[in-house]
Amino acid sequence: MADQISSLYQPTLAEMVKIEQLTEREKLFTLHLKDGRDLGHRAGQFVEVSVFGVGEAPFSVTSSPTRNGTFELCVREVGDVTRALHRMKPGSIVGIRGPFGNGFPIEEMRGRDLLFVPGGLGLAPLRSLINQVLDERESFGRVIILYGARNPSELLFKDELAQWEARDDVEFHVTVDQPDENWTGNVGVITTLFPKITVNPHNTVAVTVGPPIMYRFVVKELLSKGIQDGRIFLSLERRMKCGVGKCGHCQINNVYVCQKGPVFSYTQLKELPEAI
Amino acid sequence: MSFKAIDKKDMSSFVASLMDEMEVVGPVAKDGKFVFSPVKDYAQLRLDYNITLLSPKEYFLPPEETLLRYKLGETVQSEPVIETKPRVILGMHPCDINATWLLDLAFSTDNLDTNYMEKRKKALIIGLDCNQPCDEHSFCKSMGSLTVESGYDLFLTDIGDTYIVEYGSPAGMELLARHKGAREATEADMARFRAIQDAKWPKFTYKLEMSVSDLPNLLAISYDNPLWEELGEKCLACGSCNLVCPTCYCFDVMDRLELNLKEGERVRRWDSCQLPMFATVAGGENFRKSRADRLRHRFFRKGKYLMEMFGKVGCVGCGRCVRACLVDIDPVEVYNTLKRTCAPRGWAERDVAA
DSSP states (O other): OOOOSOOTTOOEEEEEEEEEEOSSSEEEEEEEETTOOOOOOOTTOEEEEEETTTEEEEEEOOSOTTSOSOEEEEEEOOSHHHHHHHTOOTTOEEEEEEEESOOOOHHHHTTSEEEEEEBGGGHHHHHHHHHHHHHTGGGSSOEEEEEEESSGGGOOOHHHHHHHHHOTTOEEEEEESSOOTTOOSEESOGGGGGGGOOOOGGGEEEEEESOHHHHHHHHHHHHHTTOOGGGEEEEOOOOOSSSSSOSOTTEETTEEHHHHOSEEEHHHHTTOTTOO | OOOEEEEHHHHHHHHHHHHHHSEEEEEEEETTEEEEEEOSSGGGOOTTOOOBSSOGGGGTSOSEEEEEEEEOSSSOEEEEOOOOOOEEEEEEOHHHHHHHHHHHHHHHSSSOOHHHHHHHHTEEEEEEOOSSOSSTTOOTTTTTOSSOSSSOSEEEEEOSSEEEEEEOSHHHHHHHHHSTTEEEOOHHHHHHHHHHHHHHGGGOOOOOSSOGGGHHHHHHTOTTOTHHHHHHHHOOOOOHHHHHOSSOOOEEEEEEEOTTSSEEEEEEEEOOTTSGGGGBOTTSOBSSOSHHHHHHHHHHIIIIIHHHHHSSOSOOOOOHHHHHOTTOOOHHHHHHHHHHHHGGGTOOOOOOOO
């Protein structure tokens, strides 16, 4: 018997429109919802993606909310669901629940200088915000991007990186831990980019997304630049199984990351020892 | 409020009449212990049970439950699955009624979980008071769950050859009107009822050395207590405490494909925060790596986090976790040890009524 009662766990169907190989391990998936609606996300939110028969997993949305019609997910092949996604072709069907979570506090950023510090795959969620900011460029102050990757072959969105680098209104610096023979740019971990920039600590909002080990060092740099705890934002990766505050997997201390996060200010994180 | 009474000799026909209308779930004996189980025959019912191995939460949150069924093909057809049937859970003790109340809050706050709530809405709860502790492990009195404020439809108290019956809801009142067996309680019944009530409280002696409302503050100053490391050394991280806990509700979600590869379902299954995989993310990071971290998380959830989220403590003092624990980790000892070891560092001593 078909049930008329709505369920938190019922996904909406979406179709793969375009699939691009970004690096050896990451693909960019462009999707649209089959019912024709826009996803309606805020930068920094995530969706639960179902590969029917395999499972469901959370992914941040990498496209900007300012670019409607379709949305994009940047996915590293690392587990069952992501392996199945990587096997998909344009026209393949997945399920989508969400968007979930709080997203980046863009209203607090308007009129201020912005310092973005993505590391590795952390560029995926941050790209959503960066492109929104660039689409609404006049309502923000300086835009500084410090991006670090392990090696040149792991750099994501290389075309966009080149565009950001070419813009006069973006200060873009990139570094890799391990250069290859063609690399002529900066070498070193992401914190080695900090001496290259000066910021006005009273008017800067910093947003960093990357692995936990990076957060420990990047936050230290941001604080030493004089940026206030409450103006430093981080996005946390947790195992959000349900996305709706029930299953318990994403809980850190008293917070369900899927509900109160995944974006937190450093002020909030200081109260959450399990965060980083 | 008027009290009704059902004489034990009339209980069998009352329960038989309930069975005609819906599934009756109640305590039955199993391998020398007790479990909640659907009952077909009144004679199976063991309303004299002390405690069941698992709480009746499995009737609202089954150990494994289908959330979706889908068909694969050109496109995907996916339908939510919400399986419910009318049932009465008979003989739920106050601890389990309190636990159900907490689960109701968890599954209805912010996002309504219809898989749980539809089962819950279709169920009637007939509580049964405890006139003595289950055994030496129960500490329900300390947790404020030897009594129930609400969350039941009818509530029974055994006064010898009769049950005193209280209403907890209009549905309970209707149930009593529809099924024969109840009569008005007499003055003599009520005198025995009051005597039993008075006599039972001193029998519950195993207790916290603090008020339950102090637990969040105690834990707030105990995050770095060395006790967690000590317990982490002992704990086997087997997850038994989670499985038997009436207030544990965390779950994992997985897909299962039929052998024809054309149909499948998504199920949720009870999970345990004590297992290493629980908080591990795809990249391999685990934010509660050690057993000590995970054990502390469980105690904080029960004693602090759920209280902050729902205004109700996450432990009802049923003692099931202690009975299931292979290395005898006992919440009462844990909290009391925290209190003793915290005292020199600013824990305000308070008198706690016996």
